[in-house]
Amino acid sequence: MKSVVREADHPLVLSEAEVALIRADFPILKERPHGKPLVFLDSAASSQKPVQVIEAMDDYYRRYHANIHRGIYHISELATEAYEEARAKVARFIGSPCAAECIFVRNATEGLNLVAYAWGRHNIRKGDIILTTEMEHHSNLVPWQILAHEKEAKLRFVPITEDGRLDLTHLDDLLDGAKLFAFTAVSNTLGTINPVKELSARARATGAISVVDACQAVPRMPVDVTDWQCDFMAFSSHKMLGPTGVGILWGRKELLDAMPPFLAGGGMINVVGYESSTYADVPARFEAGTPAIAEAIGLGAAVDYLETIGMDRVHAYEMKLATIALDKLSREPHVTIYGPGIEHRTGVISMTVGDIHAHDLASILDREGICVRAGHHCNQPLMEKLGVPATTRASFYIYNTPAEIDALVAGIGVAKRIFKIA
Amino acid sequence: MVNDFSGMDELYRDFILDHYRNPRNAGTLESPDASFEDNNPLCGDKIRMDLKLRDGLVDDIKFSGRGCAISQASASLLTEAVKGKTLAEIAKIGKEDVLENLGINISAARLKCALLGLKVLKQALALKTTEDL
Numbered sequence: 375m376k377s378v379v380r381e382a383d384h385p386l387v388l389s390e391a392e393v394a395l396i397r398a399d400f401p402i403l404k405e406r407p408h409g410k411p412l413v414f415l416d417s418a419a420s421s422q423k424p425v426q427v428i429e430a431m432d433d434y435y436r437r438y439h440a441n442i443h444r445g446i447y448h449i450s451e452l453a454t455e456a457y458e459e460a461r462a463k464v465a466r467f468i469g470s471p472c473a474a475e476c477i478f479v480r481n482a483t484e485g486l487n488l489v490a491y492a493w494g495r496h497n498i499r500k501g502d503i504i505l506t507t508e509m510e511h512h513s514n515l516v517p518w519q520i521l522a523h524e525k526e527a528k529l530r531f532v533p534i535t536e537d538g539r540l541d542l543t544h545l546d547d548l549l550d551g552a553k554l555f556a557f558t559a560v561s562n563t564l565g566t567i568n569p570v571k572e573l574s575a576r577a578r579a580t581g582a583i584s585v586v587d588a589c590q591a592v593p594r595m596p597v598d599v600t601d602w603q604c605d606f607m608a609f610s611s612h613k614m615l616g617p618t619g620v621g622i623l624w625g626r627k628e629l630l631d632a633m634p635p636f637l638a639g640g641g642m643i644n645v646v647g648y649e650s651s652t653y654a655d656v657p658a659r660f661e662a663g664t665p666a667i668a669e670a671i672g673l674g675a676a677v678d679y680l681e682t683i684g685m686d687r688v689h690a691y692e693m694k695l696a697t698i699a700l701d702k703l704s705r706e707p708h709v710t711i712y713g714p715g716i717e718h719r720t721g722v723i724s725m726t727v728g729d730i731h732a733h734d735l736a737s738i739l740d741r742e743g744i745c746v747r748a749g750h751h752c753n754q755p756l757m758e759k760l761g762v763p764a765t766t767r768a769s770f771y772i773y774n775t776p777a778e779i780d781a782l783v784a785g786i787g788v789a790k791r792i793f794k795i796a
Numbered sequence: 797m798v799n800d801f802s803g804m805d806e807l808y809r810d811f812i813l814d815h816y817r818n819p820r821n822a823g824t825l826e827s828p829d830a831s832f833e834d835n836n837p838l839c840g841d842k843i844r845m846d847l848k849l850r851d852g853l854v855d856d857i858k859f860s861g862r863g864c865a866i867s868q869a870s871a872s873l874l875t876e877a878v879k880g881k882t883l884a885e886i887a888k889i890g891k892e893d894v895l896e897n898l899g900i901n902i903s904a905a906r907l908k909c910a911l912l913g914l915k916v917l918k919q920a921l922a923l924k925t926t927e928d929l
Contacts, residue, residue: 729817731864733841733909738804750840763840763862792808793865 386690397773399424410743413778418562418722418769419747420612430675431668441664457667460674464622467677469598477623477657478665482589483513485608485623489585490517492636500526505552507532507540509561512752514587538564538713549580559591563751564713565722574604594692596685599624616676620669630656637662688772695770696721699779708795721770727786728795732764738789807900815869820876823858832920836908841867843916854878864909871913873897
């Protein structure tokens, strides 16, 4: 991207002209599903990709594809360099003091599972307490359930308030005796922004390690693990303009150094004998087998793209869209919005419309060219708590516009007419 | 503005909305002869079917659950269709019959919704048959 450059005199919120330039970088936005302009409001599930990311991966396959870390020849060295450069970019992007703390995994789910297996199996014992919250994505819940069953440990949950924020009233009691506290930085269903720094500090004060699901945070706000002072943090590339198939587990070096391998195979060993082997240092110890090289390079390009805009501006623009959307949707009759007020949330908005089921609403919006998510958002216990079987979720990103929010509101109007809701 | 729903008014025909909002045979049966509940884990649609059988026929059937208009209307229509039918006749009911009964074009993404009721009904009767063996 050449045109949208972060300069000191740029106002925080992206201008209309800048958003137009950003949109021009996303080839998919020219598509016309059902003959209508594509209005993509499902970036919280997976974002679209700018041409810069697509080309970075294409360039690798066309010019220097080879396996990494082994080849003695020139193009293998180029590939290794690009892969490790992507790691260094990610480390800088999330405020990691050292690139080796960033492990390439398939996605955040694999990152969280890695912690549950490699750290959890060796540190959690019978009767130990694992603390998580009532608003977690299944990927930050089920791995801890499995670990707890296996070790006969106990799961505890931080409850949520009526308006969908963490209820921290009894956090110290809940943390009492806990070995691990796993929580999300931003709720994928309610859009709630959690106080990660405070939660990590309070976990540390009681001797628990903190594991942060940062899937919805890293794409949409400045993230700094040094400031957060957490112990582990995981996110996926595909939600932040990068390709699918790659993600990052960040962990504090001393914790990673003490952990045994997760998956075993090539690339993660030091010396191998027939009976036993010694393992490589981090991060290689956790990257067995040939990794997703093109995807890692693509993630590096996505980081470049976001950094060129500036994450403070990405966040400010998304908050602008969230504010407009909350304002317009809350004025719509029969629309119920879940989650906290704008001061505690981001541009992920879950709603229901009258007695129209989320799937029916999503089907009708689809015919208008509007892509939204419908269902339980991998958040079944939370849905039970909210007392709704499913919600429709709209989420916004840098390529969305206020006009697309108007299209969403109009689409909801169409659904209400079809369902004969006055 | 008559035709701005581009096929959606066809998908959500009046009788579909009617079955969604006023489901036939809604509820549960006390001590049913066959019963099963299942959900569609992708979307959280849930359907339970209770059956009373007599002389190899479905004497009574009730369904309960929650979900989209397509899944609920489809289940409602299905209960109407199978009441008084023999188990052998029900065994022959397939996907096409359900879709024909709905009379609408269902996209691949929504097929699971339309077929959840049938899946639950068949499972209830399969369990019943196993018990009888």
